[in-house]
Amino acid sequence: MSNARLAAKRLYLDHAATTPMLPQAQAAMVAALSNWANPSSPHADGRAARATLEDARKRIAAALGWDGHVIFTSGASEAIAIGLLRAKAGRIMTSPVEHDAVLRVAKGAELLAVDGDGIVQSAVRLEPVGTIIAIQHVNNETGVIQPLDRIDRDGAILFADCAQSAGKLVLPDADMIAISAHKFGGPPGIGALLIRDLALIEPSGGQEQGYRAGTENLPAILAMVAALEAREDWLPRAADLRARLDAGIEAAGGIIVARDAPRIPAIASYRMPGLSARAQLIQFDLKGISVSAGSACSSGSLKTSHVLGAMGWEDAAASEVVRVSFGPQTGDSEVDSFLAVWTAMAHRARS
Numbered sequence: 001m002s003n004a005r006l007a008a009k010r011l012y013l014d015h016a017a018t019t020p021m022l023p024q025a026q027a028a029m030v031a032a033l034s035n036w037a038n039p040s041s042p043h044a045d046g047r048a049a050r051a052t053l054e055d056a057r058k059r060i061a062a063a064l065g066w067d068g069h070v071i072f073t074s075g076a077s078e079a080i081a082i083g084l085l086r087a088k089a090g091r092i093m094t095s096p097v098e099h100d101a102v103l104r105v106a107k108g109a110e111l112l113a114v115d116g117d118g119i120v121q122s123a124v125r126l127e128p129v130g131t132i133i134a135i136q137h138v139n140n141e142t143g144v145i146q147p148l149d150r151i152d153r154d155g156a157i158l159f160a161d162c163a164q165s166a167g168k169l170v171l172p173d174a175d176m177i178a179i180s181a182h183k184f185g186g187p188p189g190i191g192a193l194l195i196r197d198l199a200l201i202e203p204s205g206g207q208e209q210g211y212r213a214g215t216e217n218l219p220a221i222l223a224m225v226a227a228l229e230a231r232e233d234w235l236p237r238a239a240d241l242r243a244r245l246d247a248g249i250e251a252a253g254g255i256i257v258a259r260d261a262p263r264i265p266a267i268a269s270y271r272m273p274g275l276s277a278r279a280q281l282i283q284f285d286l287k288g289i290s291v292s293a294g295s296a297c298s299s300g301s302l303k304t305s306h307v308l309g310a311m312g313w314e315d316a317a318a319s320e321v322v323r324v325s326f327g328p329q330t331g332d333s334e335v336d337s338f339l340a341v342w343t344a345m346a347h348r349a350r351s
Contacts, residue, residue, distance in 0.1 A: 011289045016325035022185035028226035032219035063228040068196035076163040077101040079178035079193035086201040089132040096310035117261035131156040138164040141307045143267030148172040186227035190220035234328045238265035252343040269323045274349035
């Protein structure tokens with residue numbers, strides 16, 4: 001039996017890490033791979049590719065309701081690096097619950113306080129001149145939606161990491177936004193920096209209007225466009241699924257992370273008292289269920305979540321939390337199957 005057929009029999013509940021490509025995205029990428037040229041070439045083939053690239057740029061903006069510029073990148077991490085490291089601002093402020101991609105490039109940044117749900121405290125007064133504030137729209141571990149409109153930035157540049165919200169929620173009113181295609185049904189290795197004013201960052205030369213060097217990955221870009229244009233509003237269905245899972249987890253003695261905070265329906269984290277996340281992941285995996293502990297970018301090390309730590313969780317409790325995340329294909333049977341395994345596991349842990 002092939003690995004693909006084995007994987008097909010598994011229960012995949014790790015869509016926040018990456019979600020399968022939509023059929024429309026796959027078709028668009030295959031079609032583009034069969035006939036494309038370098039968009040920077042001056043000949044007719046290159047000019048045709050350039051026209052297709054610029055059309056894709058407009059389609060991305062239209063699909064997201066964005067009225068600024070679009071710079072194609074290799075994903076959200078590169079978009080974050082370009083936006084923060086090349087911003088014409090001498091001061092970076094962020095929060096302690098950000099994705100590692102932000103915290104890595106914002107070392108030494110001033111950290112805004114968060115409450116027990118990981119929400120930035122808007123009462124903090126800022127000095128806007130020369131300041132960029134980098135805040136995640138939807139937390140990748142807890143699903144908490146950050147109310148960015150309540151942050152009193154008073155003229156400071158707002159950078160929003162929208163890797164988990166683009167293609168699902170309306171984009172926030174920010175100056176710069178990072179998106180990643182493989183979070184909404186596009187291919188991995190492609191994303192974009194959305195920026196209202198190119199003057200906010202220093203140019204680097206090369207392609208993408210001089211702000212990102214390297215030949216554009218046109219097949220992946222067209223697949224990203226197709227994924228955005230084909231998306232459906234599946235979040236109401238996901239909200240019902242998560243409510244069903246939340247109720248079952250609590251009935252079995254589990255604890256919901258940020259239970260009463262505004263959360264995107266596609267992501268939830270749960271604590272199983274008495275059993276470490278490491279042990280849970282092993283047992284879930286043996287049962288054919290894919291979930292994660294914290295961010296996929298750091299869960300390989302299974303370190304205690306810095307997000308939960310910033311929210312005030314003790315290490316012992318935080319080390320018992322796993323993340324479950326839904327996609328458009330997730331249904332009642334998947335939730336019920338996961339809940340049955342979770343409940344049995346929690347019962348054994350209590351015993």
